[in-house]
Amino acid sequence: MTALGLYVPGDTAVHRLPAGAKLAALLVAVTGLLLITDPWAALGAAAAAALLYPLCGLGARHLWRTLRPLLPFLALIAVFQTLVAGGDVAARVCGQLGAAVLLAGLVTSTTRVSAMFELFERLAGPLRVFGVRPDRVALVLAMTIRCVPLVATAWRAAREAYVARGLRRRPHRMVVPVIVNLVRSAEALGEAMSARGLD
Amino acid sequence: MLQLENVTHAYDGRMVLRDVSVRITEHRVALIGANGSGKSTLARLLNGLVVPESGRVLVDGQDTRRHARAIRRRVGFVFSDADTQIIMPTVAEDVAVGLRGAGLTPAETAARVDDVLRRHGLADHRDHPAHLLSGGQKQMLALASVLVTDPDILVCDEPTTLLDLHNVRVIADTLRGLRQQVVLLTHHLEMIADFDRTLVMDGGRIVFDGAPDAAVAFYRDLMERRP
Numbered sequence: 121m122t123a124l125g126l127y128v129p130g131d132t133a134v135h136r137l138p139a140g141a142k143l144a145a146l147l148v149a150v151t152g153l154l155l156i157t158d159p160w161a162a163l164g165a166a167a168a169a170a171l172l173y174p175l176c177g178l179g180a181r182h183l184w185r186t187l188r189p190l191l192p193f194l195a196l197i198a199v200f201q202t203l204v205a206g207g208d209v210a211a212r213v214c215g216q217l218g219a220a221v222l223l224a225g226l227v228t229s230t231t232r233v234s235a236m237f238e239l240f241e242r243l244a245g246p247l248r249v250f251g252v253r254p255d256r257v258a259l260v261l262a263m264t265i266r267c268v269p270l271v272a273t274a275w276r277a278a279r280e281a282y283v284a285r286g287l288r289r290r291p292h293r294m295v296v297p298v299i300v301n302l303v304r305s306a307e308a309l310g311e312a313m314s315a316r317g318l319d
Numbered sequence: 320m321l322q323l324e325n326v327t328h329a330y331d332g333r334m335v336l337r338d339v340s341v342r343i344t345e346h347r348v349a350l351i352g353a354n355g356s357g358k359s360t361l362a363r364l365l366n367g368l369v370v371p372e373s374g375r376v377l378v379d380g381q382d383t384r385r386h387a388r389a390i391r392r393r394v395g396f397v398f399s400d401a402d403t404q405i406i407m408p409t410v411a412e413d414v415a416v417g418l419r420g421a422g423l424t425p426a427e428t429a430a431r432v433d434d435v436l437r438r439h440g441l442a443d444h445r446d447h448p449a450h451l452l453s454g455g456q457k458q459m460l461a462l463a464s465v466l467v468t469d470p471d472i473l474v475c476d477e478p479t480t481l482l483d484l485h486n487v488r489v490i491a492d493t494l495r496g497l498r499q500q501v502v503l504l505t506h507h508l509e510m511i512a513d514f515d516r517t518l519v520m521d522g523g524r525i526v527f528d529g530a531p532d533a534a535v536a537f538y539r540d541l542m543e544r545r546p
Contacts, residue, residue: 309404316417316465
């Protein structure tokens with residue numbers, strides 16, 4: 121599994137489904153979720169989405185990793201909705217959101233990034249008439265994902281440099297070295313792409 | 320054959336190569352020299368990443384100034400920092416990206432990727448996120464990503480600088496077994512002991528050209544005399 125919660129290798133039926141079919145199913149499922157009015161149905165949908173994880177060979181740890189970033193937002197939404205619209209609405213909205221995120225996580229966890237990009241490339245095909253190159257669109261999307269760990273590494277390096285020199289960590293002071301590091305990395309990445317004939 | 324004819328190049332007014340002329344025909348050629356001696360610029364000239372301000376660089380008679388794209392397909396380039404050479408999120412995807420536009424079917428691409436991953440000990444990491452590999456594995460991935468396109472020439476710019484001794488040996492063994500003509504820039508002087516030819520660079524010029532042992536002795540002496 122990736123640090124970004126992307127593809128987890130596997131050979132389940134869901135893994136074998138084409139990316140397009142999974143995205144279409146996700147679209148239908150999320151649309152269906154939005155039509156739910158009963159809080160128990162929404163919570164049940166979230167529970168059902170969670171139960172799909174082990175069926176796709178994804179363990180509890182992966183489920184937790186998918187859900188964890190959402191919890192603070194769910195807590196805020198639950199408090200806000202309870203105060204404004206009542207407990208039923210809060211439960212329904214949280215259930216809908218939780219189910220949608222879990223289903224989306226399931227699609228990304230069972231679909232190779234390359235399959236997703238091939239799909240995007242096909243979907244962007246009609247944009248050719250406007251001068252857009254679908255292969256470039258897919259490549260940019262891939263590189264966006266690739267660059268996330270580069271940003272994290274640059275941030276960690278700047279933080280460690282501060283700590284190693286006995287300075288107090290202040291996020292605003294790390295912005296300049298992080299940006300310098302990222303510009304350098306971007307230049308090197310561009311050079312590597314040119315070297316590999318991808319310019 | 321790689322050929323530089325009276326090549327001079329500067330970055331922001333700082334001269335990095337001064338009237339360099341050399342023909343490289345041997346199978347394995349090493350390029351050694353201090354930091355800032357001009358060897359990285361010379362390496363970048365060889366696959367058209369850098370175009371000389373004056374003079375010509377020819378790859379089998381093709382001028383890099385006019386045929387840069389075609390030359391880049393024939394001359395693979397491996398950088399010292401593998402992290403910045405990895406373009407795609409996972410190992411197999413990064414290897415496959417070099418085959419885009421090669422006219423292969425998805426099945427052919429997958430077969431080529433699997434073959435190169437197997438040959439370079441990365442088959443078990445096929446779907447792993449590339450940025451989570453070890454330093455040695457990342458450099459091997461960078462090498463595999465270039466070799467999958469089966470270039471005729473491979474230019475390696477200090478590929479072992481960030482590696483431990485074990486991985487230096489692994490990379491050295493891999494380079495030794497390649498059919499491609501290899502131009503290796505390195506500070507790991509033991510790697511070039513069995514190379515066919517070694518060039519020593521200093522101050523933007525080739526100051527020694529000969530067998531590895533004599534070149535290394537010359538280079539050590541040059542560095543010891545440096546204040």
